[in-house]
Amino acid sequence: MISAAIDRLVDVETAASPSGVSGYVAVDRVRKIFNPGGRHEVEAVAPTSFTVTSGEFVSLLGPSGCGKSTLLMMVAGLDRPSEGTVSVAGRPMTAPRADNGIMFQDPTLLPWKSALDNVLFPFRAMNQPVAPHIDRAKALLDAVGLAGFHNHKPRQLSGGMRQRVAICRALVFEPELLLMDEPFSALDAITRDEMNLVLMKMWEEHHRTAIFVTHSIREAVYLSDRVLVMSQRPGRVIADVKIPFARPRSLEIEESAEFNDICGYLRSKIQHRPV
Ligand SMILES: Nc1ncnc2c1ncn2[C@@H]1O[C@H](COP(=O)(O)OP(=O)(O)OP(=O)(O)O)[C@@H](O)[C@H]1O
Ligand SMILES: [Mg+2]
Structure with a gap:
């Protein structure tokens, strides 16, 4: 019908x-x-x-x-x-x-960096200063329910948490x-x-x-x-x-x-x- x-x-x-x-x-x-x-x-x-x-x-x-x-x-x-x-x-x-912000099936986080540093990575990759963006990156992580996990490494996070980090990374420079x-x-x-x-x-x-x-x-x-x-x-x-x-x-x-x-x-x- x-x-x-x-x-x-x-x-x-x-x-x-x-x-x-x-x-x-x-x-x-x-x-x-x-x-x-x-x-x-x-x-x-x-x-x-x-x-x-x-x-x-x-x-x-x-x-x-x-x-x-x-x-x-x-x-x-x-x-x-x-x-x-x-x-x-x-x-x-x-x-x-x-x-442009891009996300793939595999979140491809850098394993040796914390969740926060992974979110800030696009700025490092573009050789831009990171400091002005730290507050926004933290706010994004908090907004996706990762308030207590800013300093956790990817291996300490579940698959869903890693994808949340990847969403924040894709949104951090307001694409x-x-x-x-x-x-x-x-x-x-x-x-x-x-x-x-x-x-x-x-x-x-x-x-x-x-x-x-x-x-x-x-x-x-x-x-x-x-x-x-x-x-x-x-x-x-x-x-x-x-x-x-x-x-x-x-x-x-x-x-x-x-x-x-x-x-x-x-x-x-x-x-x-x-x-
Ligand atoms: N770099 C490449 N070199 C040669 N063939 C390729 C390349 N990338 C994709 N293909 C071919 O192009 C076709 C489409 O692939 P594509 O990955 O775009 O499909 P898809 O719709 O994303 O599939 P899936 O849903 O499985 O991810 C496939 O036949 C694939 O083998
Ligand atoms: Mg595909």
């Missing part, structure tokens, strides 16, 4: 072509071929276009290997498209920028754009719910633009203003679905019929390989 909510969903297959796009993040006919012309040539991303408005939280959802990480790397300027362009705030992304690649996929379901709440709270407070890659339909719906569904590899965006829930959102919305209808709709859009 499809509820009235589904009528409000937008499907890019029927929407007008978004080419010649403009937005805070503008991905315009981007394609990625690894090892072009070689024996191991792989088309990871087929020509695809989408935009993200300033302050929007958008998730990328799609089957394993469909090109989500590849697309995110190109938005981050960590990889170059074979064709097409990515621009952020009107400037082409040709190299990584210090004003305009936050890019996250399955940051919570290695966590158990309860910790993952907790991390979703933490991320939601931080995002609502700081209101950055965010692109979040996930395999989890529920996580995408809970967190996002829009969910983009990618096809199987070579991945391209095949559905662009607005998520209508007001903010702030509590975890209880996951129990509503509307939430489950949207999840069902997204599930129907995801192409699975035949088994």
Whole structure:
């Protein structure tokens, strides 16, 4: 049973072509071929276009290997498209920028440094003085529930706590754009719910633009203003679905019929390989 909510969903297959796009993040006919012309040539991303408005939280959802990480790397300027362009705030992304915050599945903290020093690490990496940022770094750690753990080393923290440190590190220099690649996929379901709440709270407070890659339909719906569904590899965006829930959102919305209808709709859009 499809509820009235589904009528409000937008499907890019029927929407007008978004080419010649403009937005805070503008991905315009981007394609990625690894090892072009070689024996191991792989088309990871087929020509695809989408935009993200300033302050929007958008998730990328799609089957394993469909090109989500590849697309995110190109938005981050960590990889170059074979064709097409990515621009952020009107400037082409040709190299990584210090004003992007990036989080990966593995929090990759420096094991010999404390939680606080890990949060401050981006400044050291950019050869900037750390002292003016210490109060903010401490406040961020307190806000994610790590008040008593500023001086703990990563090995003294749980997986969820390490991810909280990584969230603080990604937010410490107030990035305009936050890019996250399955940051919570290695966590158990309860910790993952907790991390979703933490991320939601931080995002609502700081209101950055965010692109979040996930395999989890529920996580995408809970967190996002829009969910983009990618096809199987070579991945391209095949559905662009607005998520209508007001903010702030509590975890209880996951129990509503509307939430489950949207999840069902997204599930129907995801192409699975035949088994
Ligand atoms: N550096 C690379 N060199 C060659 N091929 C690559 C490279 N990076 C990714 N690929 C290929 O591109 C395709 C897309 O990979 P990608 O990591 O973007 O998928 P994904 O959607 O993030 O998958 P997952 O959900 O499993 O993380 C895969 O076939 C992968 O083997
Ligand atoms: Mg990936």
